[in-house]
Amino acid sequence: MVIAAGGPPPRLTEILRTWFSIGLQSFGGGSITLYLIHQACITRGWLSEAEFAKTWALVQISPGINLLKLSGVIGFRLRGWPGLLAALAGLLLPSALITVLMTAGFAAIRDLPAVKAAMRGVVPATIGLSLSLASQMAQSPLTRARREGRFSVVAHLSLLAGAALLFAAWRASPVLVLALTGISGVLWLGDAPAGLRWRRQEARR
Amino acid sequence: MTPVNPLLYFWLFLKGSLFSTGGLGNLPFLHQDLLALGWARETDFVSAIAVGQLSPGPTGLWTISLGYLTFGWPGAGLALVAITLPTLLAIVVVALHRRVETHPAVQNFTRGITLGVIGLTLGVAWTLFQGTVTDWRGVAIMVGALGLALSKRVPVVAVLALAALAGWLLYGMPA
Numbered sequence: 001m002v003i004a005a006g007g008p009p010p011r012l013t014e015i016l017r018t019w020f021s022i023g024l025q026s027f028g029g030g031s032i033t034l035y036l037i038h039q040a041c042i043t044r045g046w047l048s049e050a051e052f053a054k055t056w057a058l059v060q061i062s063p064g065i066n067l068l069k070l071s072g073v074i075g076f077r078l079r080g081w082p083g084l085l086a087a088l089a090g091l092l093l094p095s096a097l098i099t100v101l102m103t104a105g106f107a108a109i110r111d112l113p114a115v116k117a118a119m120r121g122v123v124p125a126t127i128g129l130s131l132s133l134a135s136q137m138a139q140s141p142l143t144r145a146r147r148e149g150r151f152s153v154v155a156h157l158s159l160l161a162g163a164a165l166l167f168a169a170w171r172a173s174p175v176l177v178l179a180l181t182g183i184s185g186v187l188w189l190g191d192a193p194a195g196l197r198w199r200r201q202e203a204r205r
Numbered sequence: 206m207t208p209v210n211p212l213l214y215f216w217l218f219l220k221g222s223l224f225s226t227g228g229l230g231n232l233p234f235l236h237q238d239l240l241a242l243g244w245a246r247e248t249d250f251v252s253a254i255a256v257g258q259l260s261p262g263p264t265g266l267w268t269i270s271l272g273y274l275t276f277g278w279p280g281a282g283l284a285l286v287a288i289t290l291p292t293l294l295a296i297v298v299v300a301l302h303r304r305v306e307t308h309p310a311v312q313n314f315t316r317g318i319t320l321g322v323i324g325l326t327l328g329v330a331w332t333l334f335q336g337t338v339t340d341w342r343g344v345a346i347m348v349g350a351l352g353l354a355l356s357k358r359v360p361v362v363a364v365l366a367l368a369a370l371a372g373w374l375l376y377g378m379p380a
Contacts, residue, residue: 023261025261033263055299058298058299059295059298060226061315062298063225064225064288064290065288066228067263068263068288068289069291069292072293073295073296076296084292084296088289094261094262095261095263096281098260098262099256099257099260099261099262099273100278100281102259103256103270103273104273107252110248113377117372119252119255121371122251122255122368122369122372123251123343124338124343124346125346125349125350126251128346128348128349128352128354128364130229130327130329131347133326133354134323137319137322137323138323160320160321160327163320163323163327163328164327164328165324165328166328167233167328167329168329168332171237174325175234177324178224178325181317181321181324182314185315185318185320186313189313
């Protein structure tokens with residue numbers, strides 16, 4: 001069993017109750033959920049600020065929904081596998097049920113003319129929101145690239161644009177796109193001198 | 206719509222979660238696969254994403270909404286299991302990552318994939334744009350939503366509500 005930092009491990013019912021209330025309260029998307037999980041862990045002394053930040057970073061490099069993985073990893077840390085189950089069940093049971101009920105209600109009304117007109121407005125808005133998400137996600141890697149110099153900026157932008165083109169214009173599978181960008185990342189990104197060295201070796205061949 | 210094969214259906218949802226990170230990361234996979242098989246319509250995706258933004262919990266729960274729209278309660282259940290399973294992988298990754306995190310190749314691979322994920326997001330936006338935005342009204346709403354989202358002062362729920370209102374006013378009124 002994994003013991004939390006300081007103090008005895010919490011009871012399973014407490015883990016379940018905590019995530020249940022997070023699942024019920026977090027209307028309005030992931031940032032609210034993250035805020036509530038952070039607050040719960042800090043005020044109960046389950047994780048320090050630094051531990052929380054590291055855990056949040058680590059769960060983001062593995063596949064899946066970040067907030068589910070964060071809940072699972074923290075539950076596991078607190079009480080092992082039962083803790084993981086308690087955290088996930090607490091988070092998912094209320095929110096998944098409400099999601100299905102909202103979908104059912106929406107499916108019943110989506111063919112009404114007024115609703116159709118409203119949805120014609122929502123679709124372009126979801127595109128705008130995706131663009132904003134992309135620009136927010138791009139900020140941190142591009143800032144780092146700018147620090148590394150012009151070569152790195154060009155490499156980053158080409159990878160990004162290449163992935164978008166492969167998917168949108170040639171209908172490439174997303175797995176293939178990510179595999180290619182990952183491999184290109186190893187060859188091109190990182191410290192620019194190493195990338196240049198590699199290119200010079202390639203050119204000599 | 207074409208009848209659903211539950212095993213393949215589950216695998217497509219699981220594949221989407223296993224090969225993506227973040228709430229809408231599985232969208233490109235499901236969009237491509239389910240549309241190709243005739244198991245979903247474009248409107249199912251739009252509705253599911255909207256519900257996912259409005260309902261409590263992570264945005265990724267839009268997948269459950271898509272499951273319900275395309276395959277009823279069984280679809281919602283299969284989607285729920287498919288998005289939960291990768292959590293087990295996260296436990297392993299957190300344990301393993303410490304051994305390799307300082308290796309430059311691992312860091313650069315991760316950076317490459319991050320850029321790929323952003324590129325895919327743009328690719329989906331472009332595909333959606335071509336398929337659904339047909340006139341200046343759509344472009345105006347898209348740019349407005351982008352501006353509001355980038356300002357970070359307006360919650361997503363409010364952006365979607367405003368867009369719905371704009372759609373109703375621009376498209377719903379008899380010309």
